[in-house]
Amino acid sequence: MNSFIAFIMGPMVWISAIIFVGGLLFKCISIIQSVRQKEPHIFSYMTVKHSLRSIGAWLVPFFPKSTRLRPVYYTISYLFHILLFVVPLFLASHIVLINEAFQVSWPALNDSLADWLTLLVIAALIFFAVRRQMVPEITYLTSATDYLLILLVLLPFVTGFIAYHQWFAYRWMAVAHVLSGELMLIIIPFSRFSHMLTAPLTRAYMGSEFGNVRHARDW
16 A cells, blocks of 8 residues: 555656646647648738737636626636636645655645635536536536546545545545546546647637737637
């Protein structure tokens, strides 16, 4: 058991990180090559100015018109995507591990605040799952894979929360937390989670087409 824990806390962390970064790079290169082969004209009107303008506009809360049409969903979704990165990056325990490996650190979240933010992430994921059952047009497009992906994101936060508070089976919760986090990193490039990469590319394309060709806004 000790050797297994040493493996998932050492080599497996590097393996999952390499697959995560390498997978996203491969996907990015594949998208660019596909565009060059099928629609090379896209590059003729894409500009940095219009790309950044579109990305920036969609980052501002409630600035795009479509986000104002679903204020509850958009608010929860916006906060969720921010916390999905903020909570893991600024947890004191995670920063300690990174500091031990790379001798770098940064300010950590207050433990109490980290708890509440973790609970918000969990609540948001439950909301997304329930919404897929309650909204007919989304239910129609939902498959078992969608719930599996929600569960995959949920597990690192739930197991990490339980392990931190040591409510029960601390060792097993810690192992589950590490494994589920590594699994999520590995899955990201090969699932819908890769929209963390494709979404900015899509916004760059839309922003350039609307701004540089149609001379209009895409928000």
